[in-house]
Amino acid sequence: MTENKQEFWRWSEYNWRDENKDWREGNIVTAGIDVGSVSSQAVICVDGELYAFNNVRTGSNSPDSARRALEGALKDTGMTRDDINFVVGTGYGRVNVPFADKAVTEIACHARGANFMAGNEVRTILDMGGQDCKAIHCDEKGKVTNFKMNDKCAAGTGRGMEVLADLLEVPVTEIGEMSFQVDEEPPPVSSTCVVFAKSESMALLKDGWPKSKVLAAYCAAMAQRVASLLESVGMQEKFFITGGIAKNRGVVERIEKILGVKAIQTKFDSQIAGALGAALFAKTLYEKRQAKGVA
Amino acid sequence: MKANYGYTDGSGDYYITIETEGCLKCTEHDCVDACPQDVFAIIEDDYDDLVAAVVEEHRRSLAYVCSECKPASDPPPLPCVEACPQNAISHSW
Numbered sequence: 001m002t003e004n005k006q007e008f009w010r011w012s013e014y015n016w017r018d019e020n021k022d023w024r025e026g027n028i029v030t031a032g033i034d035v036g037s038v039s040s041q042a043v044i045c046v047d048g049e050l051y052a053f054n055n056v057r058t059g060s061n062s063p064d065s066a067r068r069a070l071e072g073a074l075k076d077t078g079m080t081r082d083d084i085n086f087v088v089g090t091g092y093g094r095v096n097v098p099f100a101d102k103a104v105t106e107i108a109c110h111a112r113g114a115n116f117m118a119g120n121e122v123r124t125i126l127d128m129g130g131q132d133c134k135a136i137h138c139d140e141k142g143k144v145t146n147f148k149m150n151d152k153c154a155a156g157t158g159r160g161m162e163v164l165a166d167l168l169e170v171p172v173t174e175i176g177e178m179s180f181q182v183d184e185e186p187p188p189v190s191s192t193c194v195v196f197a198k199s200e201s202m203a204l205l206k207d208g209w210p211k212s213k214v215l216a217a218y219c220a221a222m223a224q225r226v227a228s229l230l231e232s233v234g235m236q237e238k239f240f241i242t243g244g245i246a247k248n249r250g251v252v253e254r255i256e257k258i259l260g261v262k263a264i265q266t267k268f269d270s271q272i273a274g275a276l277g278a279a280l281f282a283k284t285l286y287e288k289r290q291a292k293g294v295a
Numbered sequence: 296m297k298a299n300y301g302y303t304d305g306s307g308d309y310y311i312t313i314e315t316e317g318c319l320k321c322t323e324h325d326c327v328d329a330c331p332q333d334v335f336a337i338i339e340d341d342y343d344d345l346v347a348a349v350v351e352e353h354r355r356s357l358a359y360v361c362s363e364c365k366p367a368s369d370p371p372p373l374p375c376v377e378a379c380p381q382n383a384i385s386h387s388w
C-alpha cells in the first residue's frame with residue numbers, strides 16, 4: 001500500500017494575462033525568464049508594459065523549467081516564441097535558458113522590476129528568494145548602486161520555509177497567518193542554519209509548543225536574519241520586498257517591526273519582480289541593437 | 296556600484312567589497328594578477344561596464360581562501376588592496 005502523503009510545501013502554479021490588451025497592436029514584445037532554485041517565472045511585456053506572466057515550480061532541469069514557464073505565459077495569447085523580439089534570462093539558472101538572447105543577473109533584474117512595480121522612489125530592495133536573500137540599493141532608474149547577498153545557508157529563504165511547512169504539516173501559504181495566532185511573541189529560534197533550526201523546531205514541538213508558536217519563533221528568526229543583512233548595507237527609504245516570501249506576512253511584518261519601516265505595497269505579484277525586470281532589460285537591449293542596426 | 300561578495304556564517308561576516316566606479320577608471324586591472332588565489336576576474340557587468348568581481352567559486356569560502364594573506368599576528372598589507380590604484384577593494388574582516 002502506498003502512503004498518500006500530503007505535500008505541505010507545495011504551492012499552486014498560476015498564470016495571468018491582461019485581457020484588455022492586444023499584443024498585436026504593440027511594437028516591441030519582450031520576455032524575461034527567471035529560473036530560480038524553487039520557482040521559475042516568465043513575463044511578457046509589450047512596449048515595456050506588463051502583458052502576461054506565468055509562475056511554475058522549478059524542476060530538476062533548468063531549460064525545461066524555462067520552457068514550461070514561457071509556454072504558460074504564452075497560453076491563450078495567440079503569440080508564439082517567434083513573435084518575441086528579445087528574451088533575457090535571469091536567476092540562478094539564467095545561463096540555462098536556451099532561447100535567451102542574453103543573461104542578466106537577478107540583482108540587476110530585481111532592482112529594475114522593483115522600480116517598475118513600486119515606483120522610482122524605491123531605494124532599498126529585499127529579495128527573499130528560494131535559496132538566498134539579497135539586499136539591494138538602487139537609484140531612481142532602478143540601476144543597482146549597492147548589493148549584498150547571503151546564499152551560504154537556506155534559512156531566511158523560501159526553501160527554509162518549505163522545509164518547515166513539511167515538518168509542521170502546515171500548508172506553506174498559511175504559515176504567515178498562523179504565526180500570529182500566539183498570545184505573546186516567543187523568542188526567535190536561536191539557529192540561523194536551516195538544518196539546526198529544523199531540529200530546534202522539532203524539540204520545541206516535543207516540549208509541547210503549539211505549531212503557531214513554533215512558526216512565530218521561526219518567522220522571527222528569519223526576520224532577524226534578513227533585517228541584519230539590510231542593516232549592514234544601510235536602510236534607505238523607500239523600501240520594497242520582492243520574491244516569494246514577500247507574500248508571507250509572518251516574516252514581512254516582523255521585518256518591518258525590527259527595522260521600523262513599512263514596505264511599499266503594490267498591485268503586482270512580488271514573485272515576478274526578477275522576470276519583469278528581465279523583460280524590461282530585454283526591451284532596452286533590443287532597442288540598443290536596433291539602433292546599431294543589428295536587431 | 297558597491298558590489299559585496301561573500302557571506303555571513305556562525306563565525307562572522309566575510310565580504311569583499313568592490314567599488315566598481317573605480318574599475319571604470321582603471322586600465323591595468325592589477326587586482327587580478329596580484330591575488331595569489333585568483334579571487335578576482337574582470338567581467339562585463341549588467342550595464343555593459345568592465346569591472347572587477349569575485350569569482351563565483353570563491354564567494355562562499357573567502358575566510359578560508361584569504362587566510363594565507365591574513366595571518367593572526369602581524370598581518371601584512373593585503374596584496375589585492377595594495378595593488379588596486381583606485382582604492383576600490385576592501386574586506387569586512
Ligand code: SF4
Binds near residue numbers: 317347382383384
Ligand atoms: S585594480 Fe581596483 S580599480 Fe582596477 S579593476 Fe581591480 S578592483 Fe577595479
Ligand code: SF4
Binds near residue numbers: 360362365376
Ligand atoms: S586577501 Fe589575498 S587571497 Fe584574499 S583576495 Fe586579497 S590577495 Fe586574494
